[in-house]
Amino acid sequence: MALPENLTSSWTQGLDLPSRLFETGSTDYELFEEDGEFVLSVEMPGFDPESITVSWDEGVLNIAAEHEDTQRGRRRTYHRRFRFPKSIDDEEIAAEYNNGILEVRLPILADAAVSGTEIEVQS
Template sequence: MALPTDATSSWTQGLGLPSRVFDDAGSTDYELYEEDEEFVLAVEMPGFDRDEITLAWDDGMLNIAAEHVDENRGRKRTYHRRFRFPKDVDDEAIDATYTNGILEVTLPLEEEGTTHGKTIPIEG
């Protein structure tokens, strides 16, 4: 007998578990690209209020966390994701907006920014 895997299944309700645990692991709820000397990150976060979302920058890593409590239904939704950037970002100029369930973060590159990491050859 297979257990249900969708987030609305009765066996997951009321457990206080993050809803992302039961989502498709291959799904993409964000878009990240580089243009005009900055990274742009757009994250789909419907159902959260702006004041429920926390952004933090720490040594090349952007942390996004959110928590929404629906007291009428006795449910809690959480979201947490980390993004590491391969180039130096001007952390004083990071900007974020949240409109219609989309969090958009712009991360300007430093003028003398260096690229982190290395290229890995693919064999085959």
């Protein structure tokens, strides 16, 4: 049996240490603003649409889901919260699940203003 040429890389192979040490969250979603609404796309493959709960509460969108694989005896859960910086027309929020992607559209109210203070960038 031959030993690997580089033992260090052999035992750390696949660990990707620097990026995992500083990783702040997963990239299972994409969020952008277009045509007066926020569009949130979340990768959720394998979930049944009936098991996905999407709720809105005071500027926070909650997404939760649960999937039980009885053949493997495994259970997967998903839960994430998204806070939005502008006022949303909560009566017009729409969600659709297709091919493992949950897409939520959140229309921005016309008079919605971002609250806060602009901070000057110094050079």
